[in-house]
Amino acid sequence: MYVAVKGGEAAIANAxxxxxxRRRGDRSVPALRLDxxxxxxALGVDRVMSEGSLYDRELAALAIVQARGDLxxxxxxxxxxxxxxPRFGYSKAIDTATMLVERRVSATYKDLPGGQLLGPTFDYTHRLLDPELAAGGDVAEPLQRETExxxxxxxxxxxxxxxxIEPDGEMPQDHVPGDITRxxxxxxxxxxxxxxALSRGDEGFLLALGYSTQRGYARNHPFVGEIRIGEVELELDxxxxxxxxxxxxxxVTECQMVNQFKGSAKAPPQFTRGYGLVFGQSERKAMAMALCxxxxxxxxLGEDVVAAAQDEEFVIxxxxxxxxxGFVEHLKLPHYVDFQAELDLVRRMHAEYDARENPVKADDKREAAE
Structure with a gap:
């Protein structure tokens, strides 16, 4: 605690x-409602749900308000x-093949069986600010949500x-999935x-790592095999x-990345897979996750580990x-004792340096001190 701050606990309460x-802001402006x-x-809400590991839109919205928009x-x-x-149990693995699809695109096949479904996306918009939104403008009428x-x-x-392409990974029948929350x-x-861990990981960090693999660090040329966004059913045994x-x-958003692979002593040349799955509409995160x-x-796969994105301990x-x-922001908390110890050490080292480089000046200082 900042006991040296004027007022102590009272100062913290006032903070x-x-x-x-500051969270409420100008009282003449109506307060934001969770709905x-x-x-x-919605995309900010989806990110909070995904990286917060809790699928609840209202709670995510409440957290955004409480955090003043700091996601x-x-x-x-x-x-x-x-x-x-409380933990009631584990749901069955979702079957994304049965997804009620709202958006489905592929960069690998033009005429894709089942078709391409653009859905809601920024991909084809001009990055120009829309003054009509500032004036409270809306689309002419609500659109019917399309699903396939x-x-x-x-x-x-x-x-x-x-x-x-390599076979999809199969887990043994008796395999019990891990739970990193426990x-x-x-x-x-x-x-x-x-x-x-990747699904809960920070979008910006994974995006940077995914980008690094495209720039030649652990180069592995990727194609977006498929991105799907839609509703899937949860079931509990x-x-x-x-x-x-x-x-x-x-x-959920699911991304399957198709990557080149030259083959190895145990596998023929073929495509390999990268996989991403996150809550809500978060395709940039799902793509970055699949790249990582x-x-x-x-x-x-028998490849050399030469880049940060390939180092499991570093990434996770x-x-x-x-x-x-937590680790970065703890630096704001008091470190008085640590700093004083280092300050004393630097002073001693500085004095020793002066004694070596300027012996006459050091003698003068000693004489003045005596």
């Missing part, structure tokens, strides 16, 4: 009051709240029919644990029942924005 006042944030700042602080709040919730219900075979399945991280990691119980749906996932498979240990924030 909290000032924070609350406004959920509906109109990393909001993610911290959501994770802290998540630790207070017909079968959409995966791009990876098309390549698999020709034997040109178990400490250990290296090396199984891929399911690593994907969990209940021991007393012979069938799984539907719990509802969640919106593929880079982190270097050892598994530094990707969590809550841990990173």
């Amino acid at each position: 909290h009051s000032l924070l609350a006042d 406004q944030i959920v509906e109109q700042l 990393i602080e909001a993610i911290f709040l959501v994770r802290a709240y998540r630790t207070t919730l 219900t017909q079968a959409m075979p995966r791009v990876s399945a098309i390549l698999a029919r020709e034997g040109l 178990e400490p991280l250990e290296f090396p990691m199984a891929r399911d644990i690593r994907l969990q 209940v021991p007393e029942l012979p069938f799984a119980v539907p719990l509802g749906t969640v919106r 996932d593929r880079a982190l498979r270097a050892s598994e 240990s530094h990707s969590d924005n809550v841990q990173a924030t």
